[in-house]
C-alpha cells in the first residue's frame with residue numbers, strides 16, 4: 498500500500514498554531530482557589546474557565562461578547578444511494594429555513610446571543626447569492642465509487658473555510674462554532690473518522706437522521722467501499738478530503754484550522770464537525786488545543802473521534818441534529834464558567850474566611 502504523508506506536497510499550508518498560554522492557565526487555576534467558594538467546588542467549570550483564560554491570554558478572562566456560529570451546507574452524491582432517512586432536497590430547504598431563522602440553530606443561538614451565518618459550500622441547488630459566495634460546486638461525489646472532489650476543488654474549499662474564519666475573527670468574533678447541514682453527510686464523516694482511527698465500519702456506523710435497517714446496511718457497505726478507496730491517504734489530509742470527504746467537510750477543516758491559527762477558541766459540534774476537526778488537526782497540528790467539545794452525539798463514530806482528539810464533551814444529551822446545536826447547547830455552560838472566573842469576588846475582596854482560617858482556628862482552640 499502506498500501512503501502520501503507529506504501534507505506540504507499537497508499544496509495547503511497553515512500558519513503556525515501557538516499553544517494557549519500555559520502561564521495564564523496556571524494563573525487562572527490559582528485564581529479559582531481564591532474565589533469565594535470551597536476549593537474545587539465548581540468542578541469542571543474551573544478547568545473550562547482556565548482554558549478560556551489561556552486562549553484569551555489574560556486572567557481574569559472576559560465573558561464572550563461576540564460568539565458566532567457558521568453552518569456549512571453541502572450535499573453528497575452518496576445521499577442518492579439510500580443511506581439517509583431523508584431526501585437530499587432537504588439540504589437546500591433547510592438552508593432556506595436557517596436563513597429565515599426557523600431552525601434549531603436559530604432558536605438556540607437566540608437564547609445566548611450568538612450570531613448565525615449559513616454558507617452554501619456545495620448544495621445541489623441554486624441558493625440565494627447571500628449564502629453562495631463560497632460555493633465550490635453542486636454536491637460532492639458519491640464516495641463509494643468516485644472521488645468527492647478534484648484536488649483543485651478541495652484546496653479551494655479549504656481556502657473558503659480559512660477565509661470565512663478570517664472574516665469572522667476580523668469582524669470581532671471571540672468564540673466560533675462550526676455547524677453543518679447536509680443530507681448524507683454522516684457517511685463521509687464516518688469514513689474520515691474510521692480511516693484516521695483504523696476503525697471497522699460496523700464499529701463506527703450510526704443511524705444519522707434515523708435510517709432504517711435496510712438503509713443502515715447500505716450505509717455500512719458504502720462506508721466499507723469508500724474506506725477501501727481512502728485508506729492509502731490516511732496521512733494526507735487534502736487527499737483524504739478529496740477522496741472521501743466533500744467540499745463542506747474541507748471548508749470546515751480549513752475553518753477549524755484557521756480559528757486556531759487566529760487564536761480563537763471553538764466549540765466543536767457533533768460527528769460531522771468532529772470528522773472535519775480530525776483532518777484540521779492534520780492540517781494545523783496543535784489546533785485541537787483551541788477546541789472544546791460541546792457534546793457527545795449518539796453517532797458511534799463521534800465517540801471514536803473525540804477519544805482520538807482527547808476532547809472530553811461538556812454535555813451528553815442524546816442529541817444527533819447537527820447545525821451546531823450541540824455546541825450551542827453547551828455554550829451557556831462555557832460562558833458560565835468564564836463568568837465565575839471573571840466576576841466572582843475573592844476571599845480577600847469579600848472578607849470571607851478561607852478553609853485555612855478554619856484550620857488555624859481549630860489549632861488555636863486545641864492549643
Ligand SMILES: O=C(O)c1ccc[n+]([C@@H]2O[C@H](COP(=O)([O-])O)[C@@H](O)[C@H]2O)c1
Nearest residue numbers: 581679681683705706767768794818819
Ligand atoms: O452532529 C451529529 O452528530 C449528527 C448526527 C446525525 C445527523 N446529523 C445531521 O443529519 C444530517 C446527516 O444525517 P444523514 O443520516 O443524512 O447522514 C446532517 O444534516 C447532519 O447535520 C448530525
Ligand SMILES: Cc1cc2nc[nH]c2cc1C
Nearest residue numbers: 583587591678818819820
Ligand atoms: C429536517 C432536518 C433538519 C436538519 N438539521 C440538520 N440536519 C437535519 C436533517 C433534517 C432531515
